[in-house]
Amino acid sequence: MTKPLAFIIEDESDLSYIFSEALKEAGFATEIIASGDRALERLEAVTPDVVILDLHLPKVDGRQILQRIRANSRLDKTRIVIASADPSMADMVDKDADLVLIKPISFGQLRDLAMRVRASLDRTP
Numbered sequence: 001m002t003k004p005l006a007f008i009i010e011d012e013s014d015l016s017y018i019f020s021e022a023l024k025e026a027g028f029a030t031e032i033i034a035s036g037d038r039a040l041e042r043l044e045a046v047t048p049d050v051v052i053l054d055l056h057l058p059k060v061d062g063r064q065i066l067q068r069i070r071a072n073s074r075l076d077k078t079r080i081v082i083a084s085a086d087p088s089m090a091d092m093v094d095k096d097a098d099l100v101l102i103k104p105i106s107f108g109q110l111r112d113l114a115m116r117v118r119a120s121l122d123r124t125p
Contacts, residue, residue: 005029008030023111048078
């Protein structure tokens with residue numbers, strides 16, 4: 001069985017590395033994407049199971065990426081976790097996300113969450 005794929009759309013390299021390692025520990029294959037324009041390119045080509053999405057990104061912001069994901073029927077089953085240090089902005093998009101996490105987010109917190117998401121993906125036909 002292939003591993004579910006998680007996109008980590010985050011421009012802070014230290015955070016994206018921590019997020020990637022936590023998701024790998026939960027059994028995901030990961031791809032780190034550091035800019036909004038690149039994220040949109042990859043989302044046109046690939047259907048990830050999970051997206052960890054920062055809202056403040058270079059070139060295209062996370063809110064636009066979230067809207068594009070939700071407007072694309074091919075990405076209907078993609079789970080979106082917002083990871084933001086901006087609680088007011090996170091409040092504006094929480095209805096379109098599956099979960100909102102406010103930074104700082106610990107390795108253990110994200111790993112445990114990813115394990116629960118992975119278990120739910122394994123149960124989904």
